[in-house]
Amino acid sequence: MKCCFCGYEFDEREADSGCRGCPLNSGCKMLKCPRCKYENPPEPALVRKIKKLCKNFGRLI
Amino acid sequence: MLKFRKKPSCTPAPDGTCTCCRKVALVGNPNVGKSVLFNALTGAYVTVSNYPGTSVEVSRGTVLVNGVQCEIVDTPGMYSILPITEEERVAREILLHESPDVVVHVLDARNLERMLSMTLQLIEAGLPVILVINIMDEAERMGISIDIPLLQEKLGIPVVGTAAAKKRGLQELKEIIVGDGHSKNAVFGYGKRLEADLLEIMSLMAGSYTISKKSLVLLLLQRDEEVAAIVRETEGAEFAAIEEKVREKMFARRASFHLELSLERKAVVKGILDGVFFASAERNQVMGERLSGWAVRPLTGIPLLLAALYFGLYKFVGEFGAGTLVDFLEGVVFEGYISPWMVSLFNTIIPWETLRDLFVGEYGIVTLGLRYAIGIILPIVTTFFLFFSVLEDSGYFPRLALLVDRLFKKIGLNGRAVIPMVLGFGCDTMATMVTRTLETVRGRIIATLLLALAIPCSAQLGVILALLAKIPGALAVWSASMILVFLLVGLLASRVVPGESPMFYMELPPMRLPQFSNVLTKTYSRVQWYLVEIIPLFILASFLLWLGKITNFLQVVVSWMKPVMALIGLPQETAVAFIFGFFRRDYGAAGLYDLQTSGILDARQLTVAAVTLTLFVPCIAQFLIMLKERGTKVAVSIAVLVSLVAFTSGYLLNEFLFLTGIL
Numbered sequence: 120m121k122c123c124f125c126g127y128e129f130d131e132r133e134a135d136s137g138c139r140g141c142p143l144n145s146g147c148k149m150l151k152c153p154r155c156k157y158e159n160p161p162e163p164a165l166v167r168k169i170k171k172l173c174k175n176f177g178r179l180i
Numbered sequence: 181m182l183k184f185r186k187k188p189s190c191t192p193a194p195d196g197t198c199t200c201c202r203k204v205a206l207v208g209n210p211n212v213g214k215s216v217l218f219n220a221l222t223g224a225y226v227t228v229s230n231y232p233g234t235s236v237e238v239s240r241g242t243v244l245v246n247g248v249q250c251e252i253v254d255t256p257g258m259y260s261i262l263p264i265t266e267e268e269r270v271a272r273e274i275l276l277h278e279s280p281d282v283v284v285h286v287l288d289a290r291n292l293e294r295m296l297s298m299t300l301q302l303i304e305a306g307l308p309v310i311l312v313i314n315i316m317d318e319a320e321r322m323g324i325s326i327d328i329p330l331l332q333e334k335l336g337i338p339v340v341g342t343a344a345a346k347k348r349g350l351q352e353l354k355e356i357i358v359g360d361g362h363s364k365n366a367v368f369g370y371g372k373r374l375e376a377d378l379l380e381i382m383s384l385m386a387g388s389y390t391i392s393k394k395s396l397v398l399l400l401l402q403r404d405e406e407v408a409a410i411v412r413e414t415e416g417a418e419f420a421a422i423e424e425k426v427r428e429k430m431f432a433r434r435a436s437f438h439l440e441l442s443l444e445r446k447a448v449v450k451g452i453l454d455g456v457f458f459a460s461a462e463r464n465q466v467m468g469e470r471l472s473g474w475a476v477r478p479l480t481g482i483p484l485l486l487a488a489l490y491f492g493l494y495k496f497v498g499e500f501g502a503g504t505l506v507d508f509l510e511g512v513v514f515e516g517y518i519s520p521w522m523v524s525l526f527n528t529i530i531p532w533e534t535l536r537d538l539f540v541g542e543y544g545i546v547t548l549g550l551r552y553a554i555g556i557i558l559p560i561v562t563t564f565f566l567f568f569s570v571l572e573d574s575g576y577f578p579r580l581a582l583l584v585d586r587l588f589k590k591i592g593l594n595g596r597a598v599i600p601m602v603l604g605f606g607c608d609t610m611a612t613m614v615t616r617t618l619e620t621v622r623g624r625i626i627a628t629l630l631l632a633l634a635i636p637c638s639a640q641l642g643v644i645l646a647l648l649a650k651i652p653g654a655l656a657v658w659s660a661s662m663i664l665v666f667l668l669v670g671l672l673a674s675r676v677v678p679g680e681s682p683m684f685y686m687e688l689p690p691m692r693l694p695q696f697s698n699v700l701t702k703t704y705s706r707v708q709w710y711l712v713e714i715i716p717l718f719i720l721a722s723f724l725l726w727l728g729k730i731t732n733f734l735q736v737v738v739s740w741m742k743p744v745m746a747l748i749g750l751p752q753e754t755a756v757a758f759i760f761g762f763f764r765r766d767y768g769a770a771g772l773y774d775l776q777t778s779g780i781l782d783a784r785q786l787t788v789a790a791v792t793l794t795l796f797v798p799c800i801a802q803f804l805i806m807l808k809e810r811g812t813k814v815a816v817s818i819a820v821l822v823s824l825v826a827f828t829s830g831y832l833l834n835e836f837l838f839l840t841g842i843l
Contacts, residue, residue, distance in 0.1 A: 123572045126689025128210040128257060133265045153264050156617035157599050160705035
């Protein structure tokens with residue numbers, strides 16, 4: 120994914136550091152950029168599912 | 181994990197690597213067409229395996245060029261040879277430990293100036309580099325021309341212009357890969373002082389390394405622990421002297437080494453590109469670039485910021501979100517349908533009035549908690565996050581950081597503090613957590629204080645905008661009060677808290693037209709997170725207030741606060757909004773909304789209440805984070821200071837408005 124603040128591209132797996140210990144961590148899915156630490160919202164599961172459906176539909180056509 | 185494998189003509193090692201042919205590593209930033217080039221060079225069948233000990237996938241393939249077997253390695257994207265992410269670490273690992281015969285640095289012709297800095301680092305490291313300037317077709321369409329022979333001469337390495345997607349320049353590249361003459365000597369240098377420092381440290385290093393000592397020393401000066409471990413192992417007992425010298429040089433340049441090195445490299449790149457890179461007049465007319473320039477200059481940047489705040493915050497969030505949408509959801513849907521229906525439902529199923537009040541009473545979970553969360557807060561945060569996502573997706577925030585850098589330095593911060601401040605408008609609790617990313621303890625304390633004091637969260641801001649927008653002049657008074665308190669407290673704090681303000685620099689990503697799908701996705705994601713977080717807390721707050729009411733504790737607290745309310749010219753009922761505000765800032769703002777709709781506050785009182793409530797002590801969650809991040813002493817001091825400043829400001833503002841009769 121691409122950081123919304125500095126434009127740095129990183130893997131979502133790299134993004135959780137810095138949030139450990141936060142009491143909002145369990146409900147918070149924000150992804151922290153490894154370079155500037157800006158919090159980026161992840162792509163919601165619903166949007167991912169819709170995209171996947173559209174992709175499969177496109178293949179069928 | 182092995183995904184595809186085609187039997188190559190040479191024998192691969194157990195990990196999938198090839199040991200008997202020319203190894204070619206493709207390196208470069210993400211999205212420069214590296215993988216397209218890799219596929220074009222190797223064909224469809226490649227080996228994709230996790231790099232040993234990591235979850236990062238590395239693709240390898242083979243190609244026969246003029247009878248020479250080549251193994252091509254597509255390394256993960258990297259921005260610099262100083263790694264931050266695991267991908268970058270793997271890419272560097274390949275360069276350091278697999279000793280490629282050729283390193284092909286692929287960059288995007290449209291961003292030559294920004295990406296050439298890494299070419300310098302690769303050449304400086306003594307690697308056999310070939311520079312591939314890719315996406316030439318797009319660059320030419322944009323009116324960019326690059327004098328490749330001159331660039332080759334200036335860099336002292338082979339340079340090829342390609343359009344990998346159209347297979348342009350591939351044959352030339354293949355021939356250079358299998359040819360000779362990949363220079364390993366840099367033909368450029370830094371300023372005298374830096375070169376002298378590097379030489380001094382390099383002279384202490386006796387071992388032999390796979391990359392140049394100059395490159396290693398630069399990495400040591402940037403606190404690269406992996407490189408430090410390699411040098412320690414190679415130099416043995418001599419490492420102590422090297423470490424000491426590095427520490428000495430770092431201390432001499434403590435505040436600015438990264439910036440200094442970045443500026444030195446930028447100067448070298450500028451010199452190299454002089455007479456090499458030409459952009460036509462049409463390119464200079466690109467709106468995004470022009471807007472980017474305006475956004476960072478104070479003369480144009482401040483009016484631009486004010487315009488964004490006026491149309492985005494005031495008109496869209498304040499008038500439309502907190503006005504039109506709240507009037508409909510809270511006034512029509514909740515007050516007209518949901519609340520009466522729920523009241524009659526609970527009247528029939530719960531005969532005990534006290535218990536019924538827990539759900540549909542004055543502080544009931546449905547009539548207060550859910551009405552606040554869905555009827556008032558939801559439309560406000562949705563419109564706020566829409567506005568926020570538009571600014572975010574356009575690339576405006578890094579420009580804002582540069583714009584306010586000079587001002588923030590006066591209050592002990594720098595442009596980097598824009599990150600927690602901007603996030604604070606979403607949620608101050610998370611923003612307080614983010615202050616840990618600021619460089620100095622002093623910066624973290626000042627940012628925590630200012631977040632607790634003068635940065636309202638989105639819902640609080642929206643409600644206040646909606647309430648004050650109806651009274652001429654009230655919003656101007658509130659805004660002026662907030663800015664004044666922010667700057668005054670910041671100035672005082674920067675003098676009281678010792679320390680220095682670090683330098684701030686950042687590479688600006690391009691400014692662009694926000695993408696509709698991105699804006700919607702980000703807004704949806706944030707609103708979803710917000711609701712998941714606030715609904716349980718609003719229910720809990722309603723429960724505690726109900727408990728406070730039936731035990732009479734709430735009335736006792738309200739009576740305690742009566743003299744303070746009287747001091748700032750507010751009726752005692754306003755104390756309830758302040759108590760709500762301690763549960764959550766937005767809950768307090770929604771309480772103020774109720775007080776205003778019931779008509780017990782005049783224009784002056786509403787403005788004073790809005791200013792005091794915005795400045796008032798942070799909510800419970802933010803206070804807990806302050807305790808965790810800054811320690812008990814600092815957190816309690818901040819909470820006490822914030823309460824004092826809030827009520828003092830409320831008192832002074834009330835007196836001022838009373839005497840001048842402005843409102």
